[in-house]
Amino acid sequence: NKLDNTGLTNNTIIFFISDNGGATYTRAPDNAPLRGGKCTHFDGGLSVPFFIRYPRLLPGGHSYNQAVSSLDIFSTIAAASGSGLPSDRSYDGVNLIPYLQGDSSRPHETFFWRSGYSKAFRQGDWKLYVNEKNKLTYLFNIATDREEKQDRSRDEPGKLKELKDALKAWERKNAIDPRWPSAADVLIDVNGKWFRFPS
Numbered sequence: 239n240k241l242d243n244t245g246l247t248n249n250t251i252i253f254f255i256s257d258n259g260g261a262t263y264t265r266a267p268d269n270a271p272l273r274g275g276k277c278t279h280f281d282g283g284l285s286v287p288f289f290i291r292y293p294r295l296l297p298g299g300h301s302y303n304q305a306v307s308s309l310d311i312f313s314t315i316a317a318a319s320g321s322g323l324p325s326d327r328s329y330d331g332v333n334l335i336p337y338l339q340g341d342s343s344r345p346h347e348t349f350f351w352r353s354g355y356s357k358a359f360r361q362g363d364w365k366l367y368v369n370e371k372n373k374l375t376y377l378f379n380i381a382t383d384r385e386e387k388q389d390r391s392r393d394e395p396g397k398l399k400e401l402k403d404a405l406k407a408w409e410r411k412n413a414i415d416p417r418w419p420s421a422a423d424v425l426i427d428v429n430g431k432w433f434r435f436p437s
């Protein structure tokens with residue numbers, strides 16, 4: 239209402255996003271049909287509602303179905319405000335405006351998530367999940383198995399190796415020891431199976 243009353247609505251970007259999926263370990267939320275929730279690197283913990291309102295450039299009432307990231311908020315604001323960004327570094331996020339206006343390409347081909355021994359890497363429609371503490375490695379095809387129920391690691395050894403190698407390469411380049419290491423592990427029931435995750 240304040241934006242409407244001051245005439246600022248048309249040129250104001252509003253982002254509304256959750257930081258993670260519901261904390262299923264509390265037994266209160268349910269992220270179904272997605273697997274897992276907060277603290278996990280299954281899509282129930284990673285896929286969240288993400289709303290953008292920017293009347294000047296984006297018509298309302300539309301859905302966008304490609305995977306995006308909260309890291310895109312920074313680059314989107316920088317582009318919309320005409321802010322120049324230093325060119326001597328790379329940015330994880332992209333300006334979402336062209337994609338929301340009709341660019342049919344994917345904003346991102348890859349996503350990496352890591353919290354200590356729990357890791358995930360998505361490349362296109364393929365997703366690798368690794369939990370070193372539980373000694374588990376899964377490979378999912380998100381396009382055909384959005385609920386992450388069918389481990390394809392035995393059926394697709396070439397794809398499994400490709401994603402594992404890419405995850406290792408990314409970790410060598412980007413992963414640093416956390417400044418605030420996990421104080422403990424939490425044991426979380428994910429669809430009837432217990433997993434340990436850093437907390």
